[in-house]
Amino acid sequence: NVFDYSLGNPSVPTPAAFNAELIRLVQEEGTAGLHGYSPSLGIDYVREAIADSLNRRFGMSYTKDHIFPTSGCAAALTHAFHLVTVPGDTVLAFAPYFPEYHPYVDLTGARLKVVPPDVKNFQVDFEKFEEALTPDVMAILVNTPNNPSGTVLTPETLTAMADILKRKEKEFGHDIYLISDEPYREIVFEGVDAPYVAKYYDKTITCYSFSKSVSLPGERIGYVAIAPECPEAETMIQMCGQISRGVGHNCPSSLIQRAVVSVLDMTSDLSVYEKNMNILYKELTGLGFSVVKPRGTFYMFPKALEEDAKVFARKALKYDLLLVPGDTFECPGYFRIAYCIDTEKVERSLDAFRRFVKAEYGM
Amino acid sequence: NVFDYSLGNPSVPTPAAFNAELIRLVQEEGTAGLHGYSPSLGIDYVREAIADSLNRRFGMSYTKDHIFPTSGCAAALTHAFHLVTVPGDTVLAFAPYFPEYHPYVDLTGARLKVVPPDVKNFQVDFEKFEEALTPDVMAILVNTPNNPSGTVLTPETLTAMADILKRKEKEFGHDIYLISDEPYREIVFEGVDAPYVAKYYDKTITCYSFSKSVSLPGERIGYVAIAPECPEAETMIQMCGQISRGVGHNCPSSLIQRAVVSVLDMTSDLSVYEKNMNILYKELTGLGFSVVKPRGTFYMFPKALEEDAKVFARKALKYDLLLVPGDTFECPGYFRIAYCIDTEKVERSLDAFRRFVKAEYGM
Structure with a gap:
């Protein structure tokens, strides 16, 4: 006890629509290529449906060329880290943070540096943030709504963060990306308006998982979405396909990619x-x-x-x-x-x- | 045209049993944890069923603790390379070979070295093999039946290869692993007896995919099987779970793991x-x-x-x-x-x- x-x-439970779609797919398309190779960047209509759903819900302007389906957030994050760092670079995260960030970053040869927590309200201690934001930092990593604190970064926090990043980009003379880990995006409580992070900073790489919002953790399905305003966004998505070859990832299951389309605008x-x-x-x-x-x-x-x-x-x-x-x-x-x-x-x-x-x- | x-x-087509099992699983277990997290080493009954099938068909003595389900052979191979090399080590492959070996090995920081082909019959040119087998080689990589040649390594070739490896292990004073890439294992033609590679050499890491034998390439399902006779086999499987954390792999889809049990002894x-x-x-x-x-x-x-x-x-x-x-x-x-x-x-x-x-x- x-x-x-x-x-x-x-x-x-997972929404019933997901199981219904699984059965429909198997019954209607089970012998017609349903289990065949996914294109290396994911199935086109799935990528398009994900883009459309994000556009509808968050007023974005993604196309399928900004979307790369992944095996959950774990794969989305590892692709993002490979995408924007080379060995020796630094990724900056904010305590408290999900400890699995360490193995993801370590394997790329980059280094995870951590900004001490703002224990007042688990937003951002900007003084400590600026102190930690040294020229070797190529990406910062946020997780909102946050595991473990349950807090949501406010529009004010995100705006201030974006201002600092833009200023530091000029100072350092290189891009700084914002990697936004958002598996809890839809799990927000009454009266809370959770801002869509990519609206605050152009160079945002959004990492999403369907594990929590529709209770599909075992099916390993999520995506990388690169903000349309990010320079070279489409090229970066193409690079995700190359990164996949190295990590042995090769797209999530074709069946699961297709089935998840049924719950894009839904939650459990x-x-x-x-x-x-x-x-x-x-x-x-x-x-x-x-x-x-x-x-x-x-x-x-x-x-x-x-x-x-x-x-x-x-x-x-x-x-x-x-x-x-x-x-x-x-x-x-x-x-x-x-x-x-x-x-x-x-x-x-x-x-x-x-x-x-x-x-x-x-x- | x-x-x-x-x-x-x-x-x-995929065997009908696979689609039938998918539907049964969704209908009978769809709301009862079917889509929940897989244990980090894979679902126990799936691992056990894979071991049993290999034992039945090839006279092996695997237990579930020698089996690690992966997202196809791509993931199986990347796990194997991470498992037995550190940056700077060499993996030896035989031409002609599947070109994706390069990105898999490159990402680990190891180096792929290639033994020139034996164009007489696409077995092994042993003189060139011994020449290439230098002390920096930690693993050799075979693919039988072979893409692209369609040839099958004979018992004589495998025996001779194992003898050389054992001799060189003593000479070099370190382990040399045999990584066996076997997605075509069941696609053998009339009268051909395709040897089970792990029977010829204890330190064999078998990498398998269900992509070809049961036409499931898009579902990304396969496994690593480490020969029971391999020292520390169970520990190596545990290490696969750790490697997964770094590469962002985290097991194949729970649903697909379960469904593939229905076709373990089957082919299309x-x-x-x-x-x-x-x-x-x-x-x-x-x-x-x-x-x-x-x-x-x-x-x-x-x-x-x-x-x-x-x-x-x-x-x-x-x-x-x-x-x-x-x-x-x-x-x-x-x-x-x-x-x-x-x-x-x-x-x-x-x-x-x-x-x-x-x-x-x-x-």
Whole structure:
């Protein structure tokens, strides 16, 4: 009877439309090339449908030539890093951040440098950002809505960031790309307007995954979208095809590429995540935790009740609470709650939280 | 009305069992985690089923812990190269060979070195092999049945190769791995006994794809199998999971992993390939071409009728024949015919071959 708050696995079903489309494709096209090679840049009508959906929803002007389907965000990000760095270059990320960025960047021979967190609200500490933005930085990497903090970068943050990047580009005499990791883009809570990052900076490489919004993590499907205003955007997409050859990627499954077209403008019923967030936020703040209220995702990132969040998380285990210390996200002193579990379980866990903080911290 | 002999795309349908299993999975398990994350080493029952199938068919003793599902052979090979080399090491391949080996090896920082072809029968020129087998070689790479030659390495060749490798391991004081690229393993012709490579050498890393045998090239599904006798085989499979993190691979589609279990002991109806081979072999040898008779695959690799196969292929275009010059496979003076097309088309092409060689070469 463990309350496992440690895993970022979506807990809600895939939209029925996806399964219906899978069956339709197999029944109607199963012997007619359905399982044949995808073109090396992805299936044209799929790329076009993705572009259209982004244009409709975010007022962009992508064409299929700005879209490269990938095996989830992992592949999208590795392609992006290969695209804009050579060995020795630096990619700048902001703590707290998804730890898998490290292996992705490391393999390209570039280096991941991390801007310390802005723990007030998990936006950006601009002083530290400018300090870290040295001439070897070829790309900065943002993740909004954010794993693990659940915060959403505001229009003000993105505007200020873009201004700095443009200024530094001139100063350094080279391009600086903005890589935007957006698997949680559609998981935003009531009243939150999550800005579309590429609207704020031309040289934006958007990395998307269908893993979270439509609960398809195992099908490994996502894409790279390069902003139409980015110089050489189409050429960069062509280069993605070349990068694929080296990494052995060669497009996501043809069947899955086709089927995902059915859910481009859709999400799973994501309401449970907000419901869980509200229950936990109310309880934890009531217990005295300091928490920046999540504006999206299915994560929350409260301050631990002692300096070492690893010790804190170890103590929580005694109360059957599985929490992830912020050290994992290069943000010590905090801990992540992944509340993509049943609400009933969240409710049952509240008593464990109460017993935990009372017994261990006298609160 | 072009006779396109240039592409290695399977032309026969996927077994009906695969589509039936896809539909069954979606209907029966579509809302129950079917699309959820695969474990990082692949889905256990899939790995076990692959091991069982190999054991049944080739008398091996794999367990699931020797199997790592990958997105086709491309991913299997890149994982294998990362597994056994560090930057600066050398991988040795044999001409003629699949040109995509280059980007796969290059990205790891290792170097691909090529043993010149044994044009008598496209086995191995052992003198040149030993000459090329220098102490920097950490792995050799074979592809049997072979693209582009259609030949199958004989038990004698594999035995002699294994003896040399074992001798050189002692001499060099380090392991030498045998990476066996086997997407055409099941496409062998009447009376041909295609040896299972891993039976000849313990340190064999088998790279397989379901692209050709069951016509699933677009679904990107295959595996790495490490011979049970290979020291540290299970650890190497675990390392594949780590390599995946860096390359952004993260397992093939969960749905496709599961569905492929239905066709492990099956092939598509491959008879058309042998039929086409026989028609072309008879015609081309009759016309005076020098051809090593293919023993498998859907390729044939005759000697061109002039020294420069690129010029030869360019002339063939005038007769609507699309052929690939052997230079692509680092074997100049030869050309590849990919006869994975309809037999009716093969038959209609014979007249084009006749007109071509008569008009251009007076034969």
